[in-house]
Amino acid sequence: MTKADLVAEISEKTGLDKTSVLITVEAFMETIKDSLQKENNVYLRGFGSFIRKRRAQKTARNITRNTTIVIPEHDIPAFKPAKSFMQLVRK
Numbered sequence: 136m137t138k139a140d141l142v143a144e145i146s147e148k149t150g151l152d153k154t155s156v157l158i159t160v161e162a163f164m165e166t167i168k169d170s171l172q173k174e175n176n177v178y179l180r181g182f183g184s185f186i187r188k189r190r191a192q193k194t195a196r197n198i199t200r201n202t203t204i205v206i207p208e209h210d211i212p213a214f215k216p217a218k219s220f221m222q223l224v225r226k
Contacts, residue, residue: 171212183216 146153167185170177177185192208
């Protein structure tokens with residue numbers, strides 16, 4: 136499902152016009168990005184959590200040049216689904 140499909144389905148279910156739904160979806164995604172950038176996790180009860188995960192420093196190899204490089208520790212965005220959401224998907 137693409138963002139356009141999501142907007143169309145929400146618009147159909149709620150009766151709102153697609154433009155309003157698109158603005159809302161965009162604002163929702165921007166708010167999550169801003170919160171994660173400020174190191175704040177986003178918790179949505181019954182759905183899941185958007186969190187920052189810390190990746191440890193590691194050594195990697197560049198096979199074509201036959202060299203090793205050090206990748207410093209860094210944060211990545213991640214989604215952790217709620218238990219009720221996981222059970223729904225597993226059925």
